[in-house]
Amino acid sequence: MTLKRLSAGGVGSSTVHLPVGDWTTVLDCLCARFPAIDRDTWLARMARGRVLDAAGLPIGPAHPYRAGLRVHYFREVPAEPRIPFVERILHCDEHLLVADKPHFLPVMPSGEYVEETLLSRLARQLDNPHLVPLHRIDRLTAGLVLFSTAPASRARYQALFRSREIHKRYEAIAPALPALEFPLRRATRLVPGEPFFRMCEAPGEANSETRIEVLERRDALWRYGLEPVSGKKHQLRVHMAALGAPLCNDPFYPELDGRHRREADDYARPLKLLARALAFRDPLSGTERQFRSALTLTF
Structure with missing residues (x-):
């Protein structure tokens, strides 16, 4: 299957294939795989439709975990500084x-x-x-x-x-x-x-x-x-x-x-x-x- 690159506002997503584990939900797996990103941050991203499955459909907090599932997400940085110069x-x-x-x-x-x-x-x-x-x-x-x-x-x-x-x-x-x-x-x-x-x-x-x-x-x-x-x-x-x-x-x-x-x-x-x-x-x-x-x- 060929996957079209997903984007939000023109910016491409990051992709992860879920590893083998005993998690109940995709949310649990993401929290364990990315310990620097807290659970509330993942919940907020899911609420805004910024965590998607391979078909580009939103993944919610209760979405069941499956090893090998392809998950797309969009990185965000709180209070990202504005650079005051124009390309x-x-x-x-x-x-x-x-x-x-x-x-x-x-x-x-x-x-x-x-x-x-x-x-x-x-x-x-x-x-x-x-x-x-x-x-x-x-x-x-x-x-x-x-x-x-x-x-x-x-x-x-x-x-x-x-x-x-x-x-x-x-x-x-x-x-x-x-x-x-x-x-x-x-x-x-x-x-x-x-x-x-x-x-x-x-x-x-x-x-x-x-x-x-x-x-x-x-x-x-x-x-x-x-x-x-x-x-x-x-x-x-x-x-x-x-x-x-x-x-x-x-x-x-x-x-x-x-x-x-x-x-x-x-x-x-x-x-x-x-x-x-x-x-x-x-x-x-x-x-x-x-x-x-x-x-x-x-x-």
Whole structure:
């Protein structure tokens, strides 16, 4: 059986197949499987029709438990913060959407963000529950994000990223590096650091590479052009910090500061990193496609 993806307001549901157990109701099973979500929260979701069976029909508190039952539910975050910046659609056709993401807005629902994400906003705006990002950029990074708008052609575009056939270009503002000669190449091994959400360079064979050039020099700060050959987490931020030029307003590198917590977001101090351009040969039409962000980084 092929299941149509369910949505609420354009936002796709999460799905769980109930495990083997001795629960009486679906509600009992969900409470045991997700201990961080209390029973009253599940009851409230059920009352609003936000817990569904495989056919898309509402599941109530008395619905009998059955191992293997497919249950769809919609994540909610109480008092989710409103991010006061607006995304912009630069291109949209039957296969692709290109959006300009503002700083601070996550691409995908995760953790404390569900509705206030680029995917959720665009899915609601276009009424397209099949919208899927083909890649991601950090919440604190601004710029281009490419989405698939149709499941039938999605794999062709995803393959471009796996085979590194997408040319990505970033801009950043960071301290001057007058002692170095540009353009230069930074190739190092990146591994998880401490805390868990940071990355760090480590000895060993390189698994990341960035090409770096200087676009503009202004006394103590320069504008850099960054081209990631690989796509490791936080790669550009780690490489620049390792060179001695951490990106302006970076709360993670070279050291953590208080702004790594969401409640400490300072909207007047965005991370000076912008996904400026994307270029690739379209796998369907064979034409060369180029997209450029309309956003800018200011010194």
